[in-house]
Amino acid sequence: MNESEKKTAVMSSEKPIIEVNGMHKWFGDFHVLSDINLKVHLKERIVICGPSGSGKSTLIRCINRLEEHQRGQIIVNGTELTNDIKNIEKVRTEVGMVFQHFNLFPHLSIIDNLTLGPIWVRKMPKKEADEMAMMYLEKVHIAEQALKFPGQLSGGQQQRVAIARSLCMKPKVMLFDEPTSALDPEMIKEVLDVMIELAEEGMTMLVVTHEMGFAKSVADRVMFMDYGEIVEQNTPQEFFDNPQHERTKLFLSQIL
Amino acid sequence: MNAPQTAPSREFLKPPVTEVGVLGWLHSNLFNTWYNSLLTIVLLLVLWQLVPPLFSWAFLDSVWNSPAEACRDIEGACWSVIPQNISFIVFGFFPDGHQWRPGLAMLLLIGLVIFSKDSKHWKKSLVLYWLVGLIAMGVLMYGGLFGMQVVDTDQWSGLPLTFMLALFGMVAGYPLGVLLALGRRSRMPAIKTLCVVYIEMIRGVPLISLLFMSSVMFPLFLPEGVSFDKVLRAQAAIILFTAAYIAEVVRGGLQAIPRGQFEAADSLGLNYGQTMRLVILPQALKIVIPPSLGILLSAFKDTSLVVIIALYDVLKTTKVTLSNPKWTGFSTEAYIFLAMFYFICCYAMSSYSRKLEKALHTGH
Numbered sequence: 026m027n028e029s030e031k032k033t034a035v036m037s038s039e040k041p042i043i044e045v046n047g048m049h050k051w052f053g054d055f056h057v058l059s060d061i062n063l064k065v066h067l068k069e070r071i072v073i074c075g076p077s078g079s080g081k082s083t084l085i086r087c088i089n090r091l092e093e094h095q096r097g098q099i100i101v102n103g104t105e106l107t108n109d110i111k112n113i114e115k116v117r118t119e120v121g122m123v124f125q126h127f128n129l130f131p132h133l134s135i136i137d138n139l140t141l142g143p144i145w146v147r148k149m150p151k152k153e154a155d156e157m158a159m160m161y162l163e164k165v166h167i168a169e170q171a172l173k174f175p176g177q178l179s180g181g182q183q184q185r186v187a188i189a190r191s192l193c194m195k196p197k198v199m200l201f202d203e204p205t206s207a208l209d210p211e212m213i214k215e216v217l218d219v220m221i222e223l224a225e226e227g228m229t230m231l232v233v234t235h236e237m238g239f240a241k242s243v244a245d246r247v248m249f250m251d252y253g254e255i256v257e258q259n260t261p262q263e264f265f266d267n268p269q270h271e272r273t274k275l276f277l278s279q280i281l
Numbered sequence: 282m283n284a285p286q287t288a289p290s291r292e293f294l295k296p297p298v299t300e301v302g303v304l305g306w307l308h309s310n311l312f313n314t315w316y317n318s319l320l321t322i323v324l325l326l327v328l329w330q331l332v333p334p335l336f337s338w339a340f341l342d343s344v345w346n347s348p349a350e351a352c353r354d355i356e357g358a359c360w361s362v363i364p365q366n367i368s369f370i371v372f373g374f375f376p377d378g379h380q381w382r383p384g385l386a387m388l389l390l391i392g393l394v395i396f397s398k399d400s401k402h403w404k405k406s407l408v409l410y411w412l413v414g415l416i417a418m419g420v421l422m423y424g425g426l427f428g429m430q431v432v433d434t435d436q437w438s439g440l441p442l443t444f445m446l447a448l449f450g451m452v453a454g455y456p457l458g459v460l461l462a463l464g465r466r467s468r469m470p471a472i473k474t475l476c477v478v479y480i481e482m483i484r485g486v487p488l489i490s491l492l493f494m495s496s497v498m499f500p501l502f503l504p505e506g507v508s509f510d511k512v513l514r515a516q517a518a519i520i521l522f523t524a525a526y527i528a529e530v531v532r533g534g535l536q537a538i539p540r541g542q543f544e545a546a547d548s549l550g551l552n553y554g555q556t557m558r559l560v561i562l563p564q565a566l567k568i569v570i571p572p573s574l575g576i577l578l579s580a581f582k583d584t585s586l587v588v589i590i591a592l593y594d595v596l597k598t599t600k601v602t603l604s605n606p607k608w609t610g611f612s613t614e615a616y617i618f619l620a621m622f623y624f625i626c627c628y629a630m631s632s633y634s635r636k637l638e639k640a641l642h643t644g645h
Contacts, residue, residue: 091544110552118550128545132563132643141559142549174643194549 048097072240075250121191125203127183129175136171161189181212201232349607362611366602373438373598383441386418434512438593446584450519458527483525496590534565574634
C-alpha cells in the first residue's frame with residue numbers, strides 16, 4: 026500500500042461511491058484495460074491523465090456503462106453494473122457525464138436540453154424542471170441563452186450547457202471525458218472556471234484531462250494511466266514533484 | 282450602408298448599361314459566347330414553331346363544355362370530355378343521388394389534412410379529430426346509418442378511392458416503416474432477421490405482383506367462408522409496400538446520427554424508447570424528409586396500379602369514360618387533366634415538405 030492509498034483509506038472509512046475491482050476490458054483482441062482497481066469516495070476529485078490510447082476515456086466510460094467490461098466488478102453507489110438494464114439506468118441517473126464533443130441535442134433549445142432528463146427520467150413537472158434548469162444555467166453563467174439552440178452557441182458555451190444538463194439530474198458523481206480538448210484556447214478557461222466552482226462546492230469528480238494546471242489546483246488525487254494500466258496515483262504535489270515511475274517521468278517531461 | 286457618406290471624396294459611377302438591367306442579364310445569360318448566342322436563337326425559333334399552335338389548340342380553337350357532337354368538327358381541344366363526365370370520373374360507380382356522400386367525405390379529409398399541416402395543431406386533440414373524422418368518413422362512404430343506403434366497397438371508386446388508398450398508404454406506412462428501421466438496427470437477432478427478411482422480400486417484388494398476391498393468392502389461404510374486403514386487401518398491400526421503402530430511408534437517417542447523441546441520451550438515464558422518441562427520431566426523420574417525400578409521392582402515384590385487380594381509381598374511371606364511343610379520341614385532353622390533378626397533389630406535398638424542413642431547421 027503506497028502513501029496515497031493509505032491516505033485515502035484514512036480519509037474516509039465510509040463506503041466508496043465508486044468501486045472498481047480487478048476490472049479488465051477488451052476491444053476485440055485488444056486488451057484495453059488491465060486489472061483496474063479504483064475506489065472513489067464522496068467529494069473526492071480525481072484527475073486521470075496519460076498518453077492517448079492509454080485507456081483513460083474507456084475507464085470512465087465503463088463507470089456509466091457506455092462501454093461494457095468483461096471481467097471484474099464495477100460498483101457505483103451500491104449497485105453493481107451487470108447486463109441488467111434497470112441497474113444500468115439507475116446508475117446512469119446517479120452519474121453525470123460531460124463529453125469531449127458536448128453532445129447537446131441539436132433539435133432542442135438549450136432549456137429543453139436541460140429539462141429532458143428531469144422531466145422524463147425523474148418525472149418532474151415541467152414548470153419545476155424549467156425553474157431548476159434556469160438556476161443551473163445561471164450557475165454556469167449562460168442563462169441569457171436559454172431559448173437559443175445549441176448550433177447558435179460557441180464551443181465553450183455549449184460545454185457549459187452540457188455541464189448544466191448533467192447537473193440537472195442531481196448526480197452524485199460527475200465524469201468529465203476530456204471536456205476541454207475540443208475547444209479553442211480562449212474558451213478553455215470559461216469551462217475550467219465552471220469546473221473549479223463545481224469542485225469547490227464539493228462535487229465528486231472524475232476528470233480525464235490534459236490540463237495539468239487544473240490537476241494541480243483542484244485534484245485530491247492524480248492518476249497516471251499507460252497501456253491500459255493505472256501506473257501511479259498520488260496527491261498532485263507528490264505526483265508532479267516526485268513521480269515514482271519511469272513512464273510517469275517520461276510523460277510529465279513531454280507535456281510540462 | 283454608410284460607406285458612400287464616409288467617403289465623399291470619390292465619385293461613384295454607374296456601371297455600364299450593358300452590365301445591368303435587362304440588357305445586362307440578356308448579355309450574361311443568353312449571349313455571352315457565340316455558341317450560347319446560336320443556341321438561344323435556335324431555341325427561340327423552335328419555341329416560335331411550337332408554342333403558338335399549342336396555344337391555339339388548347340385555348341383559341343377549343344370547346345370547354347359542350348355535347349360530344351360539337352367536338353367532332355373543331356380543330357382544337359375538346360375539354361368538354363371532362364365536365365360532361367365529371368361525376369363518373371370523380372365518383373365512379375357510387376350510386377347516383379348519393380354522390381354527395383363521398384364528396385363530403387373528401388372535403389372532410391382535405392380539411393383535416395390542411396388542419397394538420399400547421400405545427401400549432403400538433404397536440405393530442407389532433408388524434409381525436411382524426412378519429413372522429415375517419416369514423417364520419419367511413420359512415421358517409423359505407424352508409425347504413427341515419428337512413429343512408431349501404432354502398433359496398435366494390436362500388437367505391439374514382440377520386441375517393443385514390444385519396445383513400447394514397448393517404449392511408451402513407452399515414453400507416455410511415456410509422457410501420459420507422460418501426461421496421463428500428464427493428465433492423467436492433468441488437469436482438471430474431472427481430473433484426475425478421476425485419477431484414479421482410480424489407481428485402483417486399484423490396485424485391487414489384488407492387489403489381491404484391492397486389493395480385495393480395496387479391497388472388499391471399500384468399501386461397503383463408504378458410505372457407507372467411508373473406509377480406511378487396512379494397513382493404515389492396516390497401517394493406519400498399520401500406521406494406523410503402524413501409525419497406527420508408528424503412529430503408531429512415532435507417533439511413535438513423536445512421537447519420539452521431540454516436541454521441543445516443544451516449545448523451547444514455548448517460549442521462551433515458552431508456553431505449555425515450556432515447557428514440559425524444560432524441561434520435563426527431564433528428565433522423567428531419568434528415569430524411571427529402572427522400573421520404575420521394576417515396577410518398579411515388580406511393581401516391583402508384584395507387585393507380587390497383588386497376589390491375591379491378592379497382593376503379595380515378596385513372597381507371599377516366600379510361601372507362603374514354604371507352605364510351607361518344608368520347609373516344611379525346612384521351613389527350615382527359616389525360617392532360619389527370620396529369621394536372623396528380624401534379625397539383627404532388628406539388629402541394631413537395632412544397633409542404635420544403636416548408637417543414639425550413640421550420641425544423643435549428644442549426645447555424
